[in-house]
Amino acid sequence: MAVRWVRSALGAVAVLALATFVLGPLLWLAAHAFATSWTFPNLLPDGWTLHWWEEVFADAQLFSSVRLSLAFALTTIVVSSVLCLPAAYAFGRFDFPGRRTLLIGLFATNAFPKTGLFVSLAALFYAFDLMTTFTGVVIVHVLGTVVFMTWIPAAAFAAVPRSLEEAARDAGAGPARVFRSVTLPMALPGILVAVIMSFLASFDEAQGTYLVGAPVFYTMPTEMYSLVLNYPRQVAAVFSILLSIPSVALLLLVRRHIMGGQLAEGFQIR
């Protein structure tokens, strides 16, 4: 009895500690979005207000950055899907020579620090006339999604039992039908996880977007950099909440698949 009591007390303490560590900063920042001002060391703000929300919604520049971020993220997942999903299928289903090396090569490119990459990427973009263009920013965003979009769906395609496909073929289904009715639905959770991860990666990208897109394209994360420096803290807090909404909505959507191991499976090369 005593042991069980100690155990559940320990569990509660662990939950409280991790909740403070993970959620604490987010809630603390979120509270600032509704505060008139906050004097240290008071536990509560000096007053509550929605004034900062009005200020953000009245600012056309901030609002356009929201739209732009969504446009980039959606374009990125479409382009990345078209480029990477067929490759993921090939990596998942065929054992061609150099397959593993290529998969690791895709990842190895991630190990070079982004800052160093962007410095020389800039030269290439000037040569191709991609600086301050929509295409240029999309390329930077797509680069950040290649590993997710190839590895995770590849594992998902590889995990589809061949016997099911053979059964469908025996029942008279053509290759296209087998893919549409058996392979694709079974690999869909993995693809969905990859798409969401890519969306988030694009939504989050600031450094490359700023380098390539400024001063024409300001997305939400790049806007956040200047907000933090030039506006009252409460405005940044409001903006943070807005910027988190799509991510959190997507989290709720795919939570089951990500916790269920789709993502972990994708990062073990077979």
Next chain:
Amino acid sequence: MAAPPLLLVTVFVAFPIVVAVAYSLGHVGGLNATIASIAREQHTVDAWWQQTFAAYGDVFADERFLRDLGTTVLVTLVTTVAVVLLAWVIALYLRMSDSIPAKVLSALAVVPMFIPVVIASWAILTFYAGDGFVRTIVQAFGGDAPTLGYTVVCITIGMVWTQLPFATLMIVSGVQGVPQPLIEAAADAGASFGRIVRSVIAPMALVPTVIAATFTAIGTLGAFTVPYFTGPNAPTMLGVEMAGYFTSFNLPQQAIVMAVVVFVIAAGFGALYVWANFRQAQDAGRV
């Protein structure tokens, strides 16, 4: 079918990296001409077969760089160890108990994956700042907590925060994959909990652990946003320092040298990852 992403990565990542490395060795022609025409304190060579390590000499003679390098490696090691330990505790708890706290813990650990890093960094800074939550709470109980905002400790906290979800997912999945009969057999034979973890679970979850550690280390080494927001001006991490060398000091060659140094360290961790995957394939009899 595998060609499009490979081509994309070759043209826009691998090729620029090669060009960048060439620039760090003194080659200022071709694509490097634009940068080279405005850079200060540049070391150049006259022909394609020559190279100079003078820029590397510059950087390694710079005490500021050495301090940043030390900071970067230290933050990376501490973050990696902390993240892997935390993920293991959560994974074992979840494996041994089906209770609500165990499930809540594993769900909490994944939350940071869905918060944009810019926001996370800013939130963490305000949480640990001089007028932040930590100091407010301690003050309410009559104590006085140190200000962690703009310190290397705050960078490390931020890195652990952002890296925790991936490692947790990998390690939880590895630990859950250990077959229950194996654990029960060991328990029946009289093995203690520690012994079961050491001799049964740990060896079987080794590969996911190495993968988690590698990704955490590589992600931390090249980090920019977290140290930029939460860290001090000096010493800072190399991801921030190289951006400063490029934009503020106008020393792109030295910035690239730093990128190459980080890349070499990251490649060391990457080799571990490749080894772990190879070993797993060997165990499964695929090689």
